[in-house]
Amino acid sequence: MPEAVNPERNPENPILIIGGGPAGLEAAKGIAELGYKAVIVEKANVLGGTPILSSYAALTPDFRSAEDAMGEMIAAVQRPEVDIHLGSQVTAVSGQAGAFDLTVTSAVDGPTQVQAGAAIIATGFQHFDPGRETQQYGYYEHDDVITLVDLERMLKAEQVVRPSNGEPPKRLCFIQCVGSRDRQIGNEYCSKVCCGVAAKESIEVRKLLPDCKVFIFYIDMRMYGYWENEIYWPSQEKYKVNYVKGIATEIVKKGDHLIVRGEDTTMGRPMEVPMDIVVLSVGMEPSEGTKQMAAMFGAEVNKYKFIETVGGALNTVQTSVEGVLACGAATGPADIEDSISSASAAAMKAIAVVRKTAMGVS
Ligand SMILES: Cc1cc2nc3c(=O)[nH]c(=O)nc-3n(C[C@H](O)[C@H](O)[C@H](O)COP(=O)(O)OP(=O)(O)OC[C@H]3O[C@@H](n4cnc5c(N)ncnc54)[C@H](O)[C@@H]3O)c2cc1C
Numbered sequence: 001m002p003e004a005v006n007p008e009r010n011p012e013n014p015i016l017i018i019g020g021g022p023a024g025l026e027a028a029k030g031i032a033e034l035g036y037k038a039v040i041v042e043k044a045n046v047l048g049g050t051p052i053l054s055s056y057a058a059l060t061p062d063f064r065s066a067e068d069a070m071g072e073m074i075a076a077v078q079r080p081e082v083d084i085h086l087g088s089q090v091t092a093v094s095g096q097a098g099a100f101d102l103t104v105t106s107a108v109d110g111p112t113q114v115q116a117g118a119a120i121i122a123t124g125f126q127h128f129d130p131g132r133e134t135q136q137y138g139y140y141e142h143d144d145v146i147t148l149v150d151l152e153r154m155l156k157a158e159q160v161v162r163p164s165n166g167e168p169p170k171r172l173c174f175i176q177c178v179g180s181r182d183r184q185i186g187n188e189y190c191s192k193v194c195c196g197v198a199a200k201e202s203i204e205v206r207k208l209l210p211d212c213k214v215f216i217f218y219i220d221m222r223m224y225g226y227w228e229n230e231i232y233w234p235s236q237e238k239y240k241v242n243y244v245k246g247i248a249t250e251i252v253k254k255g256d257h258l259i260v261r262g263e264d265t266t267m268g269r270p271m272e273v274p275m276d277i278v279v280l281s282v283g284m285e286p287s288e289g290t291k292q293m294a295a296m297f298g299a300e301v302n303k304y305k306f307i308e309t310v311g312g313a314l315n316t317v318q319t320s321v322e323g324v325l326a327c328g329a330a331t332g333p334a335d336i337e338d339s340i341s342s343a344s345a346a347a348m349k350a351i352a353v354v355r356k357t358a359m360g361v362s
Pocket residue numbers: 018019020021022023024041042043044047048049050051056058059060061088089090122123124125126127148149193197282283284287288289290292293327328329330334335336337339
């Protein structure tokens with residue numbers, strides 16, 4: 001005989017998804033495809049997450065337009081099972097797995113009450129601010145010191161120029177691991193994507209400006225899986241990007257140019273090289289929204305303030321709170337492919353929570 005349904009823990013309760021980036025969109029799509037209801041609460045006025053909000057141009061590894069890829073994901077959640085609240089945030093939560101009561105507050109329409117059987121936190125990351133704590137690289141001091149994200153915007157506009165004078169650069173370099181793998185600032189982790197993104201952008205710069213010499217200063221290059229063959233080797237062999245194993249310690253202005261000072265660690269000697277543009281390969285930190293939602297749901301965070309998942313390698317989406325899952329870059333550095341994979345896992349486990357709690361199964 002089927003078990004009685006607890007009316008307070010209704011299997012018809014939707015699954016709340018906080019964040020409408022790649023991870024949140026994939027979770028919503030998966031839930032809807034399995035016939036359940038999802039509610040997306042997105043702080044921004046558009047869906048698509050950081051690739052859209054930060055105007056990424058082309059994505060690794062296949063150079064697909066970010067707008068096109070995110071457009072496909074956004075189109076997939078335009079269906080009756082998915083209720084979308086843009087420009088909105090979760091401002092209060094009570095209840096438990098199977099029956100959460102939430103206040104969703106919209107900047108335009110004010111508060112609405114929402115019931116949810118489970119919640120998925122997909123609030124993502126923010127780019128490391130290269131002026132934080134140390135001003136070693138002069139990001140806020142020198143116009144021609146930019147970040148990977150600034151270069152993405154230039155590449156999207158197909159106009160890579162020196163911000164100081166509007167002229168195309170003749171020499172451009174990337175400095176890897178800015179804000180990551182740095183014990184001094186407490187971010188010991190690798191941000192996973194920035195080596196691949198720098199290699200991708202180096203190819204795009206060489207395609208757009210064939211006369212521009214491009215250098216990448218690295219501690220060691222860490223490519224994500226197949227990105228090794230897809231972008232790293234082509235950037236060296238086909239596009240003649242110069243990889244220099246070295247540590248840049250300082251950037252100073254000399255006349256019209258920037259001088260990158262540091263140490264060439266292969267040759268074991270000091271280096272001092274003139275550049276027109278220096279691109280800082282900034283890594284990933286948890287977004288403010290990730291920190292806020294972890295606090296609101298009482299979910300544990302790790303020492304970097306990414307959401308802690310408590311199942312180890314065998315369950316990468318369970319938070320310390322029953323009925324609350326997390327996925328994508330809210331749980332740590334991840335590329336889009338990994339964010340989407342963890343989002344599918346979170347969707348499946350959230351459905352299991354809704355079904356089990358409604359049936360009274362533990
Ligand atoms: C410089 C750089 C370039 C990159 N380029 C690539 C690339 O080419 N290819 C690739 O695979 N990966 C790339 N990545 C990684 C990629 O951006 C992430 O994998 C991806 O964005 C993670 O998706 P997400 O949905 O977890 O988070 P996000 O994309 O950060 O989305 C989170 C969403 O949550 C919303 N949000 C935050 N707080 C709240 C809140 N309190 N309430 C409601 N909504 C909230 C945000 O507005 C946002 O829409 C790059 C990363 C960096 C640093």
